[in-house]
Amino acid sequence: MIVLGAAGLISRPASAAEPTAAAIDWAMLETALALDIRVVAGAELLLYRKFVSEPDLPPDIADLGLRGSINFEVLRHTAPSLILSSPWYARLEPNLNRIAPVLSMRIHERGRDPYESAEAAASELGRRFGREAAAQALIGATRDELATTARLLATARQPPLFVISIGDPRHFRVFGADSMVGAVLKRLGLANAWARQTSYSAQAPIDIVTLAENPDAAIAIVAPVPDDARRILPESALWRNLPAVRAGRVMLLDPVNHFGGLPAARRLGRLLGAALTQGAPGLG
Numbered sequence: 001m002i003v004l005g006a007a008g009l010i011s012r013p014a015s016a017a018e019p020t021a022a023a024i025d026w027a028m029l030e031t032a033l034a035l036d037i038r039v040v041a042g043a044e045l046l047l048y049r050k051f052v053s054e055p056d057l058p059p060d061i062a063d064l065g066l067r068g069s070i071n072f073e074v075l076r077h078t079a080p081s082l083i084l085s086s087p088w089y090a091r092l093e094p095n096l097n098r099i100a101p102v103l104s105m106r107i108h109e110r111g112r113d114p115y116e117s118a119e120a121a122a123s124e125l126g127r128r129f130g131r132e133a134a135a136q137a138l139i140g141a142t143r144d145e146l147a148t149t150a151r152l153l154a155t156a157r158q159p160p161l162f163v164i165s166i167g168d169p170r171h172f173r174v175f176g177a178d179s180m181v182g183a184v185l186k187r188l189g190l191a192n193a194w195a196r197q198t199s200y201s202a203q204a205p206i207d208i209v210t211l212a213e214n215p216d217a218a219i220a221i222v223a224p225v226p227d228d229a230r231r232i233l234p235e236s237a238l239w240r241n242l243p244a245v246r247a248g249r250v251m252l253l254d255p256v257n258h259f260g261g262l263p264a265a266r267r268l269g270r271l272l273g274a275a276l277t278q279g280a281p282g283l284g
Contacts, residue, residue, distance in 0.1 A: 019081035019129055022100070024067055024092065027107045027261040028084035030055055031122050034263045035134045041078040043067040050224065052257040054267060068092075075099055082128060103128060108180070108259055115183035118261040142266045149273035150189045158276060159249060160193035160217040161185060165258065166225050169232040171205035173258075180260060184268045193217035211242050218249035220272065221283060222256055233283055251280035 022041035023029035029042045033055035041062040042048065048057065062078050064070040067089065075083075076099050083096050085104045096102045105124060107117040119139050126135025163181045164172040174194045175181035185192045193214045211219060219242075233239045244250055253271045257264040274280070 020078075021082050021084050021129070022064070022075055022078055022080035023084040024064070024070060024089050024096075025084060025086040025105075026052060026067075026257055027118065027259060027264070028086065028103075028105065028121065028125070030257060030263040031118070031138075031261040032084060032125055032129075033057070034138050034261075035122065035125055035129070035131045037125065037129050037131060040080055041075055043070055051255050052260065052264070053255050055263055072099065084125075107261055110178070113183055114178075114180045115187070115262075115265055118180070118265060122262050138262055142262045145266055146184065146187045146269045149269050150187065152273060153276060154189055156277075158190055160191040160214055161220055161272075162193045162211055162214070162217050162244075163220045163222065163272075164211075165222045166229045166233075167205055168226060169229045169236065170208055172208060172211075174206050174210075175258065179258070180265055181258065181268065184265050184272070188269060188272060190272070208238060208242070211244065215243035217244055218251065219244045220275065221250065221252050222258070223252060223254055225252070225283065230283065245282075248282070250282040251275040252283055253280065 018038050020038045020040045021032050023032060023039055024043050026043075026048060029039065029048070030052060032039050039058065039061060041064050042057065043064045044067050045057060045061065045063040062074050064074055070092065072095060075096075080100050083100050083102045085093065085096065085102055087104055087106045090104070093102055093104065103124070105117075105121045107121055108114050109117065122135045122138050123132075126132040163175050163185070165175075166172045175192075176194050176196065177186070177192055182192050211217075239245055253268075253275060256268045256271065260267075
C-alpha cells in the first residue's frame with residue numbers, strides 16, 4: 001500500500017544536486033540505504049544500530065530522535081528532498097509535509113504478505129530516486145539468496161522452527177505466518193512452529209511454557225536478549241526442561257529488524273541458513 005504525499009517522481013538532471021531522503025520508518029530507512037540513496041536523517045539511530053545492524057548508516061546522518069516524536073528542527077535543517085514514512089506515523093504527516101513531500105508506504109499490514117510489500121517499497125523508492133536498476137538488483141538478489149538457502153536446507157530434514165524475541169525470563173514475542181519472519185520461513189521451505197494467529201507482525205507476551213507445545217520444534221532466538229533473561233534462563237528448570245533445550249535445538253541469532261524490508265528479510269535468511277547448516281550458539 002502506497003500513501004502518496006505531495007511528491008512526484010524525483011528527477012535527477014546532471015546539473016541538479018543529488019536528491020536526499022530523511023527516514024522516520026526503519027523499513028524504509030534500511031531499504032533506501034540498500035539502494036544507495038543519500039539519506040541525510042533518520043529516527044532513533046542508536047537503536048537502529050542495535051536492532052537493525054545493516055545496512056550501515058552513513059557517518060554524517062542526523063538523528064531525528066524518537067520515531068513517534070521526532071525533532072522537526074533537525075529535520076528542517078537537513079532539508080531532505082523526500083521524507084520516508086509509513087502509516088504508523090500518519091499523525092506526523094501534516095507537520096512533515098511542511099518541510100518536504102512525504103512518501104508513506106505500509107509494508108506490514110493485516111492480510112498481506114509483507115515480503116511482497118517490501119518488494120513494492122523497494123521498487124517505488126527506486127522509481128522516486130532514479131534508482132530503478134538498483135531496486136531490481138536488490139529484489140533479484142534477495143530472491144536468489146533465499147532460494148539458494150532453501151535448496152541448501154532441503155538437503156536435510158529441518159525441524160519446525162519457533163522464531164522468538166525474548167522479553168523477560170518468562171515471556172517472549174513470537175512471529176507468525178503473517179510477519180516478515182513468517183514470510184522468510186515460507187520462502188526457505190521451513191515450517192513455522194507457531195501455528196496460531198498473530199496480528200500481522202508478532203504476538204506478545206507469550207509464556208515460555210508455550211514452547212513445549214511442539215516438542216519436535218527448534219527455537220531460534222533473535223538477539224538482543226535482555227540481561228536478566230540471559231542470566232536467569234540457563235539456570236531455570238522450566239527453560240532447561242523444554243524439549244528443544246534438552247535436545248540442544250536452540251540457536252541464538254544476531255539482531256534482525258522484525259519489522260524490516262528486503263534487507264532484513266535477506267539478513268534473516270542468511271542467519272537462519274547458517275544456524276541450521278553450520279550450527280549456532282545457544283543460550284547460556
